[in-house]
Amino acid sequence: MSVKDYMQVCINGHKINGMTSRHPENNKDFCPKCGAKTIDSCPRCGALIDGDIIVSAAHFPKSVYDYCGECGKPFPWAKNKVQINSIDNTKKGMTINLRKQQDELSKYNTIYDQLEIHPEIKNVSESLFKTEHYSEAIEASFKQIILLIKEKTNYPKDKNNESELDGAKLMREVFNLSKKTPLLKLNSLVTQTDINEQEGFMNIFVGAVQGIRNPKAHANLNLKDPQKAIEYILFASLLARKIDESKLNKKE
Numbered sequence: 001m002s003v004k005d006y007m008q009v010c011i012n013g014h015k016i017n018g019m020t021s022r023h024p025e026n027n028k029d030f031c032p033k034c035g036a037k038t039i040d041s042c043p044r045c046g047a048l049i050d051g052d053i054i055v056s057a058a059h060f061p062k063s064v065y066d067y068c069g070e071c072g073k074p075f076p077w078a079k080n081k082v083q084i085n086s087i088d089n090t091k092k093g094m095t096i097n098l099r100k101q102q103d104e105l106s107k108y109n110t111i112y113d114q115l116e117i118h119p120e121i122k123n124v125s126e127s128l129f130k131t132e133h134y135s136e137a138i139e140a141s142f143k144q145i146i147l148l149i150k151e152k153t154n155y156p157k158d159k160n161n162e163s164e165l166d167g168a169k170l171m172r173e174v175f176n177l178s179k180k181t182p183l184l185k186l187n188s189l190v191t192q193t194d195i196n197e198q199e200g201f202m203n204i205f206v207g208a209v210q211g212i213r214n215p216k217a218h219a220n221l222n223l224k225d226p227q228k229a230i231e232y233i234l235f236a237s238l239l240a241r242k243i244d245e246s247k248l249n250k251k252e
Contacts, residue, residue: 007051007062010036013077015064018052045071105132108226117233118240120144125233134229141236142213145205148243149174153183167213168206175202184246201242208239 005019010031016038017026028038041048047070053060066078109130117125124144128137146166150156153174156165165173174183177199186201187194212232223229 003054005051005054006040006048007064008038008040009049009064009075009077010034010038011076012036013064013066013075018061019054020048020051022054039076042068042071042073043076044068044073047071049075105226108230112230112233115230115234118237118244120148121233121237121240125236129226129229129233132224132226134223134226137229138223138232138236139213141233142208145236145239145243146170146209146213148240149184149205152243152246152248156183167209171202171205171209175199175205177202181249183249184243185249186242186246205239208235 005021007018008016008020008027010016010033012031012034014031014033014036016028016031017023020027020040027040030036031038039049045068047068050062050065050069052062064077065075067074112126112129121141121144124140125137128134128140149170150164156170156173157163158165158169175186175198176182177189177195181189182198182202186198189195189198212235
């Protein structure tokens, strides 16, 4: 013959006493494991929580169930488990997203390494790009373009020979076709095509410092797109190669 007893459980689901009727001396007001309040009946319907079973002299402990056998409603610890699972799922989602971000970063760093970026541009942009400082990498690249032109043309000054030229004024000065021969020649300047190329690249250099370098230097921009950053850096690399190819016309 089997006899069913009743159970005391803390609201976090720790079993306190599986035989509250036979051994009430083992009941606790609070859980010795977590300190939570204990119950011995369903908070919804008041039914006693099923406990251990005694068959003759044999004792069969019963596990803690999550739902009441009388009304079917969840016990307090079942709700806690749902909340914990929700938190765990959120953490898992965050971990997955972090891994995706890390994989994406690794992918673009690999792309960067595979590109034949001009050494001068790579030298100033690589560490910034690979640490996700994309705006800074772009700014450094175009500052380097200006420095390369200054170094090649011996730091030209304004008409009064007082201030060192910089930015768009520098680009117009060194590539300008209004003079007999520009300070930096991109070709032989014999045909109309040659002249068009010289004038076109002058405008490109001017646009680069006005539209890219200056906004990056003077505004608090936070570029987070590595693809776009690579495209800017490649543009700077192209300009650096054009500087290498240009010929300096020394002033008499």
